[in-house]
Amino acid sequence: EALQMWGGKADAMCGQHHWPVWGKQRIDTMIRQQRDLYKFAHDQTIRLMNHGLTATEIAETIKLPASLEGAWHGRGYYGHIRHNVKAIYQKYLGWYDANPVHLDPLPPLESGKKYVEYMGGAAAILERAKKDFATGEFRFVAQAVSHLVFAEPDNQAARALLADTFEQLGYGAESATWRNAYLFGAQELRQGMPKAPPRPPMPRETLAALRTGQLWDVLGVRLNGPKAEGKHIVLNWSFTDTKEKFVLTLENCALTYLEGAQDAKADASFTLSRSILDEAIAKQTSFPEAIASGKIKFTGDAMRLAELMGLMDEFPRMFEIVEPRRVVVS
Structure with missing residues (x-):
């Protein structure tokens, strides 16, 4: 499509992870070679997969044709053919290469x-x-x-x-x-592992760009499943500025949400603006402060929210990679 749209027309091209290219002929050549580079990597990986080669074997086998190997922009200075073919393999077949030795190895x-x-x-x-x-x-x-x-x-x-x-x-x-x-x-x-300062709160501007459902998804990722064993918490949320309503449910060690609904039997119900939720997550205010100032209204047992938040993990900025982790994670 790029060649059809801009072939013989563009005077300069600026691409991601690359320096600018000038001249209609050079640009056309580069677009064609990039098109064929990606198609070659994809199709030849699939071909070798069908011969029974694993991702590692494909990476060891595949070679770019001379016309692409010799193109300056086709060299593996950033991405590399040996790296990318493994991603193509995983897209279609996942991590398991059908060898049962690799099905459930020791960590x-x-x-x-x-x-x-x-x-x-x-x-x-x-x-x-x-x-x-x-x-x-x-x-x-x-x-x-x-x-x-x-x-x-x-x-x-x-x-x-x-x-x-x-x-x-x-x-x-x-x-x-x-x-x-x-x-x-x-x-x-x-x-040793690099020392890094604690992770700062998520910026207020970033939070404002996220949908409310995405914020609940972030909480779901932070939930420590083993700590949540046996817990059942249901919270209603009503946002006055966005007119959104949600039911947030912790059950079976999983945090789920339903949009556009409220649960009559919820442990607690919170009414607030979405902007106040953003400020609380960004640690510009706290739920107790917002409740005291009247910015958050609630019915039911508000401590159930505190109980839920007590089940959340705080993720470290750094962790070991090439040696065992010094802190046990469960």
Whole structure:
């Protein structure tokens, strides 16, 4: 469509994640090559899927044709063909590659301990891994030593070797996003998880741009299911400025909502403007303050809302990636 609309007409093209391109002929060539790049990646991934190749095998097999491989804008400086074909595979087949070994594997911490045991212990792994590192077998060294780091996260020799391996993989990565991932992993192993200030409240302007249903969805994501076991809370909401009505229900450890309705048997009913809800979420006011000032009116047991909010998780700004999490999450 872009070629039909702008072919032979456009003098300059500015695309996402790319520098401007000038000249009608260069622009036409780039649009055609970009069109064929995406079509090639999609169709060839599907073709190889139908030959039984898994996502990892497809990434290892697929090669761009010379006409696209040699195009400056087709190089993997940002996205990469080896990365993108796995996303195409997952779109159609999901994460499971039909090999039952991968159906229900142990998580990294538990499997790491067993791999270390099977491979003869930390010293044996490090001795072999150093030899492979010296010969440039960085991809497998990363896989092997990662098991040791998860089994023994305080093993400084293992952390150092894995960090050095990630660094080499980063140096060799054409894709900037891959390079960033490798080098960030190396930094975590050497310096620990980056320290970050607490997550600030969501900006008032962002909240105002969200539909009310989206705010309830955010609460649903924050709900700690195990803490909500056995709880049943029903709250009515009526917004005076948007004329919206909702029933918010906690049941079976899930938070759902129904728009355009009210429940006669609700634990509590709240009447307020949507703007006051936004201010409360942005921590510019609190529910008790808004109730005291008359900006929120309620009937029933208002403490049921406090009980619901007490079941919400606060998400950390940072967490471990290449080593076991230090804080248990349930």
